[in-house]
Amino acid sequence: MTHSHAPRPTHPSDSARPSPATWLPLAAAGVTVVLWASAFVSIRSAGAAYSPGALALGRLLSGGLVLGAVCLVRREGLPPRAAWPGIAVSGVLWFGLYMVALNWGEQEVDAGTAAMIVNIGPVLMALLGVRLLGETLPPRLAAGMGVSLAGAVGVGLSMSGEGRASVLGVLLCLLAAVAYAAGVVAQKPSLARASALQATTFGCLVGAVACLPFAGQLVGEAGRAPLPATLNMVYLGVFPTALAFTTWAYALARTTAGRMGATTYAVPALVVLLSWLFLDEVPGLLTLAGGALCLAGVAVSRSRPRRRPAVVAPLKEEG
Template structure:
């Protein structure tokens, strides 16, 4: 991979960090006006429409990419991850839920080894260990992480996202000519169909179409869902699975900082120490990926 390609992926990840870190606050606030599955379905119906409009605007082919791999990505990355974490937010705080969901990198590393034959190198093992210690300090389970159901749902969401990430990497390896935007749109369409089905079958509170809720849906449709997943697949396409997954830990760290600035949730000493360790691991990974 070229240095330019790696830099492009890291720039995409920087933009994604800003979009997704703030969205954890938005998703939590949206639950005051809607049920979790209804909100998930709304955001992804709109996000899917945005991606297909982009395909048409760019005059790219609407032919679907390989069906089964794309379906697997959609079920895991779009439907599974979103439904589980949005459900976790019902009884869990935005910051803690985000941090638990971002155990994804460690699930992804475990899956990438047997499925992709991608064994971490020496420096990556060191980064994994440091990042894991940092994440443990930030979560600080000895201080309590919320309801058991919320914790398990968030962890399951991280595992589901990891499955989608590894499946996407394998698709790009086996089909290097597949169009990134096409995969983004079609996997989201498949996952959205399941989210809509869940919203219809599971009893949900009546949606309150207030200005804050409309703004939350718009933010998710245009940025967090449509643009966000396209940027994430660009990162997965251009970076090794371990590097792409571990560098995504910058997102919950930024979420903690935004919660501090916006919600005045000042991080404690454990969180500060953990963020310092994760930042150290990310810096090491950045040097490795640029090489």
């Protein structure tokens, strides 16, 4: 005797309900953007007591300890051999060189100038993704990045004021932008072979090893630094590094480098909001307009074109 199983009735809202594969990467990218924005506020405190290399090393050691503990609990193990080239390159360029260059650059130029230069990174990321990874640059993504870049320039100009800028500082921020873009593009292929946690953990450890020459500075400055500065350095390692870089890698594994880079243009807008809330820095009209442009550009770049309904040609009557 055969038993027939009737198909489960489909609820009308099932098709409209987003699948986890759709919203989880977007949520992960959102976590990254918020925590990276908070890093700018923490760097204000930690950077006053720690030199650029020592701050980068302390941040990476804090993040590496947390990530290593999570890896041991989850029994992740070592990444596959094929993933190591991308992890090593991203570790040196993004976790190491980018953090040192940005910390140093922000001591030589004002925050607005640094923000404008570093925001070249997502554009370079998209171009390198097209050139090296065979990604495409859809018109909506290009347009959205253009709008966001204009917004970032507006935020940068409004924050610059009468701040100082040196040739060395500009070059350091440009170096940070290039290292950021190259590191992300190098990490992308490794995520096809290693998990997001593995890529982040060992990339962080590679960056920490690259920053070991600053260990003497870190030990000396840690003994003199006020407690809030050290706590901010640890915060930078645990949240904007360990957690945010992992959620970034999770999202990057499920989309293109160009689209992920465009998402980071929300950071300047959030920095303005956080500075307003925690540092009592009231933004001006140009700052608010620039932040709004950043968010508008991200919305355009993340949107997908609507599919046009298929047009069925009418049948010709015979006779």
